[in-house]
Every structure is written in C-alpha cells, then in structure tokens.
Amino acid sequence: MAFNLDALWKNAVPQGTGSYIPFWTDDDRTLDFSLTPERINGNVVHVIDAHAWHEPHSLPPGMVDHVDGERFVVSRTGGFVAIPEWNLLPPGQMRGTAPR
Structure with a gap:
C-alpha cells in the first residue's frame, strides 16, 4: 500500500x-x-506443452483431428501433434488455456 x-x-x-x-x-x-x-509462417508460437508422434494417415498437414476444450490434435506430415497448452503471447502473460 501507498504511504x-x-x-x-x-x-x-x-x-x-x-x-x-x-x-x-x-x-x-x-x-x-x-x-x-x-x-512456422515466420512467427514464434509459444507452445507450452506439445506431444508429437509418427502415425500413418491420409489427412493433409494442419488439419485439426481432435478438439477437447482448448486442447487439440493436428495432423502433420507423417504423424500428429497434440497441443494441450499454448499461448500466442510470450511466457509470463495470459495463456491460451484455463489455469489448472
């Protein structure tokens, strides 16, 4: 408090x-x-948590395969990337997912 x-x-x-x-x-x-x-498009994206794996599929890269609230799985060449926690802003600022 102020004096x-x-x-x-x-x-x-x-x-x-x-x-x-x-x-x-x-x-x-x-x-x-x-x-x-x-x-990625010349930009930095602050992915706080991600999991990638190899899996054969016929989806084009970048197609959203699954969504659960603000968490999602996206196809990539030769597999998928799950991004459960992300942010467009640098660390220390508001997050793209609700606090746990």
Whole structure:
C-alpha cells in the first residue's frame, strides 16, 4: 500500500484514454503444419506443452483431428501433434488455456 493513501485518494485525477492490445487476427492464430518446426509462417508460437508422434494417415498437414476444450490434435506430415497448452503471447502473460 501507498504511504499516504488518504492524500493520494483525495487528490486523484482521471487516468486518460490508455492504450490496448488489438484483437488477434486469423493470421495471428494460424499455424502452417506443412512447414518445418523451426519456422512456422515466420512467427514464434509459444507452445507450452506439445506431444508429437509418427502415425500413418491420409489427412493433409494442419488439419485439426481432435478438439477437447482448448486442447487439440493436428495432423502433420507423417504423424500428429497434440497441443494441450499454448499461448500466442510470450511466457509470463495470459495463456491460451484455463489455469489448472
């Protein structure tokens, strides 16, 4: 708490308009699973937890195969990637999944 909260409260002034982070676009939320893991649409995506495995399938890369809330499984060349926890923002900021 502030040292002199009463005085600060009595002398309070409006903060002004502020600034806001824009809403995410479709491009912000799109991963291209046909590209190599090192570069996905030239962007960094903060995957907090992921599990990949080899499995034959006929799906095109990037097709969502399964969804459970905000967790999902996506096809990739020669297998699948499960992404149970992800974030478009750097670590330490809000997450894409609900806290557990």
